[in-house]
Amino acid sequence: MESIEFAVIGAGLSGAATAWQLAAAGHEVAVLERSTPANDAGSSHGSARIFRYAYPDEFYTGLVQEAKAGWDELARLSGKELITPFGAVDYGSVRQPERLAAVLEARGIEHELLSAEEAHSRWPQIAFDTQVLWHPGAGVIDAHESVTAMVDQAVAHGAALHNNWAVTSITASNGGYLITSEDGRTLRSANVVVAAGGWLPKLLGSLALPSSFLANMPQIHVRQEQAYHFPYTDGTEPASWPTFIHKREGFQAYGLPGGRDAGFRGQKVAEYNGGKVLPSAAEQDGQIDPANRRRVVEYVEKYLPGLVPEPYAETTCLFTNTPTEDFILDRADGITILSPCSGHGAKFAPLIGQLGAALATGTGTVPEQFRLAAIGAR
Template structure:
């Protein structure tokens, strides 16, 4: 006998949990293939409580692993498709700089060479003359500086909105204010129940819940063969520092590159990234943050939005020393979530009718429109996502990203 909740539940072939960059991508690609899809979001798409809000994320090719360089190249083609389909520019060109004794610019250049990605290796003196707003000579070690012009700044919120709109146009249903409380086996699939007692019956479920994933997995029927590794949720801090020069202020004109490049610095004392802050803070400064500089929390439910004062001091000290083009007094600050998986890798894996999509560790945004393709390939049975992203066997052994 079918339970009353199942008789009244909405039905779809696929239920996608989470309307951030990953979930909206999955919903778009599945709907694009003519599949029946319901996208379930606890708040609104690109919620400020999640990891996909705002206008400033880095798109870059520079990885020490050639596998990931190739994956970024695949993602760039997907971004081109998304921008053409939506009629919006979602990546603003900026170029990117990589420097610091731990960053290994020459090693990164070798990985870029493997995929023919345009780049230059510069001396610190050459880089300083080209970008005087940054200081490249603050370390004792004489490391080089890597420049690759194909990098850019992703409008994360705009990208989510574009993919959700395309998913709806292709027939997907979108439910906002729909917080998933449990995912249980049911006849011919799964019953997804909300915190208010609503229900959706789906043949398959894709969970792209970001920082809520650890808590949600506890309420999900998953086969014992689906060995989800330990997940680590961090409440990170980001600060916006004003430009010293009026020439760097103001919104980037349509079709133009940003006035500053993005950058990643990894030294012995601190690892920092920076990028033009965009509309997140009035186009008046650079967004700068310490990589993995926040505090560990149990899940997204435990975030409090409180800036860590010690982290503010570390980042401000970095800005004072390494970015002479910025005033070292932040005019805006915020927290955000990183959901980290082992080896700073990603999880795109499936057991029975449950697919876990956790493309996090602070690197997921650049792959956003590609995730849906990888998920579709996985649920359709081709398995192109491959062994690299399987959950089983992953353990926490960090490598530089």
């Protein structure tokens, strides 16, 4: 039976990033992916994820700045543009653009705070209802290409990628762990990194973790989100559209140029946390909720005059949320749990890889608010 030093469960953004860092540090690594890296059934597929610095909490904005250095390194190593610069606008009474501006000011990040009228004159394709925060350093992450680039780096440093290797259990065995797949294959590993995304709730019951550790595990909600691509009206192009987050009472929306997923001819628009809650990713059905589609179309009609309010493509994706929307990065014995989720983890991927590798090897720490003991105390 094959025996290795580190097994990484899941080849999405966080798993691929961690495998890259572990392999680059000289460790023996196997990546066990239930399908293929960045497949459509996970949370890391497609060409469109928002990269932004705007957070109401300076803690997260600082982490984005740290992550950007990793993105720059990955772009250099892969020779690919993984983040396309579009800039971002944030607005709405719940979004509190003034508060966001104060955080960016404190962190030395370029930004402007505009009136609704000033913003509309600059982006007539959007109807603004409050002041608007603009920060040009934001953009769009190509998730699929980013995962591919990180897996390539891991493999180049000796990691083994095992596709179609769906893990069903991880049991303690002879000072390490015996990992079993759905089809009965087994692999023995001294350490395990679980980066299973929406499959984490289903795996938790079969992980050899101490009960005291699991007692602090928060409720994890997996949502089947829905996103729609709306065509640009005549005269508008992707380059003229920023990404946006619009949070107002009663409805929260976000949008970004859809890139390759949208045939480069439309904007991806979605309601934030508007999808149904699932027990785990295994129960997703890929079906669009007509009521959700209607809400998003009505939103586009009212607030996005630069789009034709008829989606030409639609899709589902997974958000895996903790109650506080903080990440879970923690370790017990030889098992490390990485769940940088809650719908906003993509932008942190290279940093999550660094933190995950340090945690798994015992060579570094992670922010305390990501540890289960701190989460359980809140």
